[in-house]
Amino acid sequence: MSERSQYFIRHLLELNDRDRGAIACLKRSLSHALGTYPRAYPYVERFVGADRHAHDPQRLAFYLTAGLFAMNPRHQDGQTLASAYGRVAQARKSASLEVRFIAALEAEPEALPTLLRQIVSLLDAEKQGLDYALLLDDLITWLNPFTAGQRDAILQRWARDFYRNYQVKPDPESLSGEEAAHP
Secondary structure (H helix, E strand, O other), X not given: OOHHHHHHHHHHHHHHHHOHHHHHHHHHHOOOOOOOXXXXXXHHHHHHOOOOOOOOHHHHHHHHHHHXXXXXXXXXXXXXXXXXXXXXXHHHOOHHHHHHHHHHHHOOOOOHHHHHHHHHHHHHHOOOOEOHHHHHHHHHXXXXXXXXXXXXXXXXXXXXXXXXXXXXXXXHHHOOHHHHHOO
16 A cells, blocks of 8 residues: 555544544535545645646545545544445445445446445444555556556456355255365
8 A cells, every 4th residue: 555545544534533523524525526625735735736627537436435434433444445345234234235346346447336325334243344545556547547447456356345244145955966075
């Protein structure tokens, strides 16, 4: 993960410790188009970089990550969003959570913020943290229309992380002879 992402997450963690109003503002920013809520600018813009235009994927990724963090400020180093969500889906034994995850993997960049808000909201309800620096790095790539190959690698890694934690057990009666003997 990038040093810049780690620095930004440290900033968000400090805000969470000392300025609950800032966290409320960042959370509220998710109800607006990414990067358009002026009250969030003081907390994010200085990390974006002067050369970034209003719709730059990196800028949008910073705003989305800040808003998601504000929804669930449980940062956990090394815990990907996909693995945390896989654990929740496994604990709840919920196929609908798997469907929601697949929808996120298939999402176009414009739809991703809404789907990630739903996922992070559920993680918050289950008191599950995630590594926001890793998420930020992934979102910078995912939201960039010119990085399709890199985006595919992210999607595959997210799928592996999710399914390592969400294990659907096959019905033993549906397995035939040798498959049943070697699950």
